[in-house]
Amino acid sequence: MRRIFFLLLFLQTITAAAQSIVDTPHNLSANGPGSIHAGSETEICIFCHTPHNSSPCAPLWNRNNPGQNYILYQSSTIEAAPGQPDGASILCLSCHDGTIALGAVVSRDHLIEFSGGITVLPTGHANLGSDLSDDHPVSFIYNTSLAAADGELTDPATLNGPVQLDGQKVQCTACHNPHNNIYGNFLVASTHYSDLCMFCHQKNGWNGSLHRVSSASWNGSGNDPWPKSTYQTVAENGCENCHQPHGAGGAERIMRHLPEENNCLDCHAGNVAAKNIQSDLNKSYRHDVFAYTHIHDPEENAVSDIRHVECTDCHNPHVANGTDASAPVASGAIEGVKGVNSQGSAISAIQYEFEICYRCHADSPEKPGGHTSRQFYQTNVRLEFNAGNPSFHPVEASGKNGDVPSLISPLNEASIIYCTDCHASNNSSANGPHGSVYSPILKFRYETADYTSESYQAYELCYQCHDRNTIVNNQSTNFANVVHRKHIVDLQTPCNVCHDPHGVQGSSTNQSHLINFDTSVVSKSTGRQGKLEFIDSGSFTGQCYLYCHGRNHNPKRYI
Amino acid sequence: MIKFQFTFAVCLLALGTSVALGQNIQGSAHDFSNDNWNTTGQICIVCHTPHNADATVTNAPLWNHATTTATFTTYNSATMQATTGQPDASAKLCLSCHDGTIAVDNYGSQSGGSHFISGGPRIGTDLGNDHPISFTYNSSLASQDGGLHDPSTTNSGLGGTIAEDMLIGGKMQCASCHDVHNGSGFAYLLRKSNAGSALCLTCHDK
């Protein structure tokens, strides 16, 4: 019993000791436990405080103002207005900007000598320098109106936990308590699950996001995603999976890395997250997130006006979750991303997946060109998929053709599909159009070159939904036999030569069935009435005016 | 058991050593008996007199020195929970030399002295850059502040609790840190050694 009592006494002593500055690296006295300490000075408080003649008065400060002109944090998304460091922050900087010797205190007329010949704070993570642009902003007023303007900040009137303002301002002391190191880095609260960050930051969607709850951990291969953390899972690391409050590689929004994608690929490279996005992004045809740096901006227009692509153009890391959805509704993976709707209007959060694609592939002046020279050339995919068109793949709405016998169940004529049903990484467990060996980021092989020998593999993309047997082997109808089998198999003409896979604007007579000829293969018919035209004559009947493979259809009818 | 008793004895010995009063005012910074402005050759008389003391100053033991009438600028801080007022009680006595408004040699019946305190010991009337004084320091303040030990239960290291040994009338005063009579012989007439900031950390739970 007595032994237990002494054990308790011992434990209590340890707990108490751990909360004292005496046992922290801020004990700069000769007896301090840190690597940086005085040579012989035994007083502890003196490095910061003096009972008399302090400057500034509160909190009895014993150090001079560094008098630096600091480079301040800047961000396109910040609503606050950080000024030159003041309040408690400038006190911290009287050591932590590395300009004033640690032993230079007001109350002594000589420098307190440090062991190892150290004068100013040595270069390292604690030395912030005078460039504060890569550090969480400080010395800004945080009031109710800031919280309202930002929309994702706690109303400071309700801040009653460990995070406290210095007057109305956020200062270093909002996060740090220089006297107490029980949470490490002198933080006022634990960063476990980013508890500390969330006293102020209330990111929309965060509580339901996978990044908030994922128990994924590093499998030991590739880069250690959390070199500065002792936490083992994505959820535990929280904000600091991507953000770094000091010395951030990507200063703006204190991202760990300047190249945006690196913040994601720390984990999405097969080392933490189940799906290896990096391997998809390394394929020949890709949304090339590597090609652009510091061009994407969260504040940019929904209709992209400078060509670029970053992970965060399609994903919102604060919101992304595992919710399944059915076309055309956006799944959880892309929830909370801005987009452009079917009317061409900017929207702050997409409802449908195609609304992301429309940012760059519709009305953007920077949109990529088409891959096929078409009779009716259109690179604005929003116009191609318009539900008012005579024909389109059913991305926005069910298709116009009520009789598509090739469709493989459960698909039917009322089905709607995603852009990503065709445009996605090949041979990947990830759904999105990250990268593929097939141009243009197609999920399966889709040959477009003339005189391609027909096979399941050659048109594997089409045959995912359209039964190959029905298309090329069904000889029960004249249409199937004469039109599809003859052209695709016998004459080795790819699907893409006659069909425009997105959709065609025009008339229901001439532009139904996605007919929009590849003009590198098909040209106008020769002779009288020479023209390039398809005429829909009803179910499985029609005629074509064209010249192709040395043959002149002027017109050629099929019934 | 013998070992335990031995340890106990060592502790008592250590305690005894730490509170031993090895010094006095003679020869200290407050011994003015040899100063040319002190014609009496006495020590105590600069501050005290056995008769005709100035009893109008509260808590002024047999006071014999002109007393400051200055209005002081007091310490202020956003993180301070204590409420400071104008210096009172014994603090006012200290300031009667240390604020620099009253000549050191204005004691007894003498006035018009010309020896004013200067340099480091001159606190001045702006106490904004000095540790706050003349405020009530009790359990409630400690609890409200969170960074102060409870004076009624915390050992001062001087034999009893902080409240018993270092507070005067429940208040923090100059004399909480300084022993004007140099009873301990530490630099700056401190009540106890500030090695390891032990004096600061007596009250400050940092």
Added chain:
Amino acid sequence: MKKQPFFYGLCVLLLFVRLSFGQNMLSTAHDFSNADWNIHGQTCRVCHIPQDLDTVESNMPLWNRAVSSASYSIYTSSTLDATPGQPDGPSKLCLSCHDGTLAVDCFGDRSGGLYIINGQSCIGADLRDDHPISFVYNSSLASKDGGLYDPAITNSGLGGTIADDLLIDGKMQCTSCHEIHNMTGAAKLLRKPNIGSALCLTCHNK
């Protein structure tokens, strides 16, 4: 009159004391033999008479004076651990002149005297500005105060301990500091010279 021989014996004794200490009260502040109000022209008689006339107070050596019935204001201090009461013992005798309520020339059977003590010598009935008196000063008080020497073991500098030499029935009284018969010759009839505040520091551990 049978005590007369004793009285003269006392005078002889005082003479002997003079030889030993080099001083006596003749021609000092307490020698009123030449004062015009002293019709007897005697020195001792202002205070003493061979007959024991007044037995109101203890420790009254053949007292020849009325004793003041004033009610005194007592010294207080937040740092005072002693508990002074109304003046008693020899202090009461001192105050029968020095409180200014009774005329100096009211001795023997005289009443309605005219000569009231004045100036610095008039302590008055307000003792709040005077060093406390008539309190028990023992080892326990010294320990409690922390700033006083233990009277039972501390040398007074007068031959024995403080308790032996300076206390009267264990109490601090006027006569702890003052030798009314001026046997030492120190200024202000002090028991010992106060150069370097030596008298103060006999008891005060400052």
